[in-house]
Amino acid sequence: MPNTTTKGSNHLLKKYWKSYLGIHLLVVVPAFAVYMNTDSRYLGFIFPIALVLFPIIFITYATRKENRA
Numbered sequence: 001m002p003n004t005t006t007k008g009s010n011h012l013l014k015k016y017w018k019s020y021l022g023i024h025l026l027v028v029v030p031a032f033a034v035y036m037n038t039d040s041r042y043l044g045f046i047f048p049i050a051l052v053l054f055p056i057i058f059i060t061y062a063t064r065k066e067n068r069a
Contacts, residue, residue: 016062027054 028051035047 020058023058024054
């Protein structure tokens, strides 16, 4: 696992912000819409977890891509 400092993740975010934003719009917005329209406790539990996990997954993916190049 490479050592990623805050500077490193900021650099990655600057480089991949378009794809980050695109995936965010594709995943988070519909998930939020469903979450707001559903009174299901199950979805209400998944949404915050997804919101926390998604940036972590994205940053690890971007870091791997950066290291391969």
